[in-house]
Amino acid sequence: MTQAQMMPRRWVVPAFLAAVAVLSGACSERLLTPVNCPELCPGGQIVVYDTVLTPIVGSDTSFDGYVAANKSTGILVSNNLPAADARGFVKFLRRGDSVFVQDTARTYTIDSAKVNFTVDARDSLQPGVVLLLYKLPPTVDSTSTFDELTAAFTPEAFLDSVEVPDTLLSGKVTALFSGETLARIALVPADSGVLRVGLALTAPAATGVRLLAVAAGTGGPTFQTYVHANVADTAVQRQTITRVPNYNTYLTAVPFPQPTPTTLLVGGAPSARALMRFSFPLVLKDTAEIIRATLEMVPVAPIEGLSNVNSTVVAQGILVDLGSKSPLLGEVTGSNTFHVPTSAVMSIEVLPIVRLWQGSAGRPPAFFLWLSPEASSFSVPVFGSTADPVRQPRLRIEYVRPYQFALP
Amino acid sequence: MSARRLAWLALGLLLALPAAAAAQSSIFGVRGPGFPGRPYSAAAIGTGGSIGLFDPQSQLSPASLATLRTGTATFTLLADYRSVETPAGSASTRSYRFPNTYITAPIRHGMYAFGVGATTYLDRDFTLAVRDSIVLRDSLRAYTDTTRSRGGLSDLQLAFAIRTIPKMTVALAAHLITGTNRLVARRAFDDTSYSAVLQSAQTSTTGFGLAIGATRAVSNTLTLSALVRKDFTARVNIDSALYGGATTIGADYGLPWTFAAGAILSVTPFLQVATQGVYRTWSAANQSMVNLGAPGAKNSLDLSLGAELTSRARRATQFPLRVGARYGTLPFLIGDGPTYQPSEFALSIGTGARFAKQHGAVEMSLERVWRSASGSDISEKAWLLYTGLNIRP
Numbered sequence: 001m002t003q004a005q006m007m008p009r010r011w012v013v014p015a016f017l018a019a020v021a022v023l024s025g026a027c028s029e030r031l032l033t034p035v036n037c038p039e040l041c042p043g044g045q046i047v048v049y050d051t052v053l054t055p056i057v058g059s060d061t062s063f064d065g066y067v068a069a070n071k072s073t074g075i076l077v078s079n080n081l082p083a084a085d086a087r088g089f090v091k092f093l094r095r096g097d098s099v100f101v102q103d104t105a106r107t108y109t110i111d112s113a114k115v116n117f118t119v120d121a122r123d124s125l126q127p128g129v130v131l132l133l134y135k136l137p138p139t140v141d142s143t144s145t146f147d148e149l150t151a152a153f154t155p156e157a158f159l160d161s162v163e164v165p166d167t168l169l170s171g172k173v174t175a176l177f178s179g180e181t182l183a184r185i186a187l188v189p190a191d192s193g194v195l196r197v198g199l200a201l202t203a204p205a206a207t208g209v210r211l212l213a214v215a216a217g218t219g220g221p222t223f224q225t226y227v228h229a230n231v232a233d234t235a236v237q238r239q240t241i242t243r244v245p246n247y248n249t250y251l252t253a254v255p256f257p258q259p260t261p262t263t264l265l266v267g268g269a270p271s272a273r274a275l276m277r278f279s280f281p282l283v284l285k286d287t288a289e290i291i292r293a294t295l296e297m298v299p300v301a302p303i304e305g306l307s308n309v310n311s312t313v314v315a316q317g318i319l320v321d322l323g324s325k326s327p328l329l330g331e332v333t334g335s336n337t338f339h340v341p342t343s344a345v346m347s348i349e350v351l352p353i354v355r356l357w358q359g360s361a362g363r364p365p366a367f368f369l370w371l372s373p374e375a376s377s378f379s380v381p382v383f384g385s386t387a388d389p390v391r392q393p394r395l396r397i398e399y400v401r402p403y404q405f406a407l408p
Numbered sequence: 409m410s411a412r413r414l415a416w417l418a419l420g421l422l423l424a425l426p427a428a429a430a431a432q433s434s435i436f437g438v439r440g441p442g443f444p445g446r447p448y449s450a451a452a453i454g455t456g457g458s459i460g461l462f463d464p465q466s467q468l469s470p471a472s473l474a475t476l477r478t479g480t481a482t483f484t485l486l487a488d489y490r491s492v493e494t495p496a497g498s499a500s501t502r503s504y505r506f507p508n509t510y511i512t513a514p515i516r517h518g519m520y521a522f523g524v525g526a527t528t529y530l531d532r533d534f535t536l537a538v539r540d541s542i543v544l545r546d547s548l549r550a551y552t553d554t555t556r557s558r559g560g561l562s563d564l565q566l567a568f569a570i571r572t573i574p575k576m577t578v579a580l581a582a583h584l585i586t587g588t589n590r591l592v593a594r595r596a597f598d599d600t601s602y603s604a605v606l607q608s609a610q611t612s613t614t615g616f617g618l619a620i621g622a623t624r625a626v627s628n629t630l631t632l633s634a635l636v637r638k639d640f641t642a643r644v645n646i647d648s649a650l651y652g653g654a655t656t657i658g659a660d661y662g663l664p665w666t667f668a669a670g671a672i673l674s675v676t677p678f679l680q681v682a683t684q685g686v687y688r689t690w691s692a693a694n695q696s697m698v699n700l701g702a703p704g705a706k707n708s709l710d711l712s713l714g715a716e717l718t719s720r721a722r723r724a725t726q727f728p729l730r731v732g733a734r735y736g737t738l739p740f741l742i743g744d745g746p747t748y749q750p751s752e753f754a755l756s757i758g759t760g761a762r763f764a765k766q767h768g769a770v771e772m773s774l775e776r777v778w779r780s781a782s783g784s785d786i787s788e789k790a791w792l793l794y795t796g797l798n799i800r801p
Contacts, residue, residue, distance in 0.1 A: 028546045029502065029503050029533075030500070030501050030502050030503075031433060031501045031503060031533060031534055031535040031556075032499060032501070032536075032537055032554075033435060033492045033494065033499040033501060033533045033534065033535065033536055033537065034494060034496040034497035034498070034499055034536075034537050034538070034539070035435075035438075035494050035496050035537070035538060036494060036495045036496045036538070037538050037540070037553075038744045039495075039742065039743055039744045039784075039786075040435065040438055040439065040494060040536065040742065041438075041538065041553075041555065042438055042536075042555065042557070042702075044440060045553070046553060046593060046595050046605055046607075048542060048544060050544065050545075088409065134657065218528060221747070274444050289606075290603075291545055291597075291603045291604075292601055292602045292603060294601075306581065349601060351603055393479055398544060398602065400595075400607070402603045402607060403593045403605075403607040403609070
């Protein structure tokens with residue numbers, strides 16, 4: 001074979017490899033093509049159906065007694081706010097008369113003290129908000145009424161006023177006691193080492209704040225005492241004694257509304273929740289692919305509250321229907337965060353919950369509604385129930401039936 | 409390697425192949441059971457398919473085994489680059505397929521030959537996107553529908569040729585037509601309050617066919633070939649539930665008769681010219697297609713003309729130049745209301761070479777295809793690059 005004859009053959013394998021390389025580049029398939037229907041659409045088109053379900057008549061109701069004010073994550077304080085005129089009460093853990101330093105209990109001399117609160121929510125457009133702190137006698141306790149609490153807010157019991165800066169939407173505020181003011185917070189023998197603080201509020205107009213409570217985990221009230229321990233070593237003389245609440249709550253001038261047989265109520269303290277049950281059609285349970293589900297709740301009256309502070313109505317599915325004690329499905333929720341005042345229909349997207357109702361092992365077709373933050377909102381929405389056909393809840397569902405693939 | 413061992417190798421390779429060795433996709437395969445495949449080797453494609461009835465690596469006719477000299481395994485790779493125009497817009501697509509795999513061998517000292525292979529019968533690979541809107545809750549909601557199909561029908565062939573008659577070969581073939589089609593429909597709303605619709609299904613189809621073909625050397629320079637093939641009813645099953653007014657799951661549709669004839673002429677020792685015509689009675693599927701909601705089906709005709717030019721008559725397999733042209737009508741109609749039968753025209757060029765002491769061969773062909781449906785605004789152009797690998801033990 002001559003050199004000339006060898007040359008073409010030399011190119012055979014490289015050419016083949018090049019071809020394979022080119023083809024390999026096409027391995028990532030791309031077939032997407034824009035088309036018009038029905039001219040180039042096989043199998044017809046997806047048809048979306050719409051239906052509206054209402055709860056089973058008489059099966060929707062509200063239950064109360066879930067979360068009490070003293071177990072909630074917030075302490076409400078307001079000044080004649082129409083939605084809720086509230087005062088706060090905090091009872092700290094006992095402060096002992098000695099402090100442990102170098103493994104020995106030492107007496108101490110108080111240098112200064114602080115009472116800290118964390119503002120969780122306030123009307124951002126209301127300036128001049130000032131918290132008023134009162135040192136309460138031991139006669140005020142967890143059984144006290146609003147009137148008994150406010151009766152103890154005397155000038156003699158006045159501790160301090162704490163300004164809530166106009167720019168502060170949320171964050172810490174502190175009352176500092178030192179020098180001449182230190183005597184105001186001094187604990188007398190009758191206090192048994194326990195500081196009880198009453199909370200009121202003043203502002204140019206009716207407003208309120210929500211302070212974090214001890215149940216919030218972090219940011220709850222704290223009582224800090226800075227002391228000099230009676231110990232020779234000056235390096236360890238300065239000590240801080242910190243006490244968190246043993247009990248905190250708020251009381252309102254007028255109790256929150258209670259559930260009635262003809263309305264669905266959520267919120268308040270102790271909090272109320274609403275349960276509603278639906279009859280779930282077979283086509284939705286077994287066949288349909290649900291693409292949107294919206295629960296619509298109609299308020300029977302405008303929802304009041306603290307302006308520019310949001311609350312949220314939460315819808316949650318249930319694991320089994322045990323009435324008021326039905327266990328909630330943890331992570332699957334729908335919610336609507338609303339501003340006050342409002343009388344608009346409240347729409348809550350509940351698709352993830354409704355999808356759990358499908359199939360032979362589906363969850364009960366029911367919702368629990370509750371208000372977040374539970375038992376620490378100035379708002380108490382009241383919605384119509386099936387007793388009021390005009391204002392009864394509606395569940396709007398859009399769904400698709402199985403697509404007809406058999407058609408070319 | 410003996411014929412028996414080659415047969416076992418062939419069977420093993422066929423089992424290892426994916427069931428749907430689909431060929432090129434097309435927008436014109438959307439409104440029917442698929443886009444018809446072309447059972448040709450890369451070499452035959454280079455001549456526009458005109459030597460398909462004579463090429464032992466093509467599966468159009470079992471009689472093409474007439475010229476088979478030694479056991480051969482053929483694999484064809486196809487890269488398909490298309491640009492599609494529809495009233496909704498344009499798109500560039502690409503796909504990668506194995507449209508033709510064929511194992512052939514002469515047996516009994518060449519008195520007979522057999523072939524077993526897989527090729528594409530109908531290809532149904534597409535992804536379609538539609539932008540539209542509907543009124544939901546008193547508002548217009550825009551959405552994008554995507555319909556995706558993957559799969560189609562493969563044609564598994566067992567061919568047997570009798571070469572004992574002087575200057576003539578008679579061959580028979582049995583065809584098993586089978587395949588699955590995975591379908592996914594998705595609708596995504598612009599308004600994310602609506603969850604995307606996602607539904608899927610899988611269809612499976614089976615059919616059976618028989619073919620008889622013959623090749624006769626009329627003279628030293630002219631050879632003729634003919635084929636008659638009958639494919640019987642395709643039975644479709646779908647895994648999804650009954651829906652709407654449907655009373656049965658799946659459907660049946662008729663498969664066509666195929667009539668083909670061709671001639672190859674050695675004009676000089678360096679030049680061969682071939683022509684071929686293939687007619688398929690796809691109208692057998694028309695009523696079923698219409699009943700299923702498709703525009704329908706018509707008979708298709710495929711005409712091709714090509715030539716192969718070699719530089720040396722004794723080494724005709726080394727870098728021949730193949731050119732060809734073809735015109736064809738496509739069986740499945742498109743349109744809604746007025747319907748249109750698509751057609752295609754293609755020009756092709758190709759070459760090839762053997763290596764490894766004639767044990768291996770590479771064939772390459774490039775085809776430019778124009779497809780359209782007169783009267784509609786739908787058209788597409790494609791570059792089809794075929795690469796064939798032949799192995800002779």
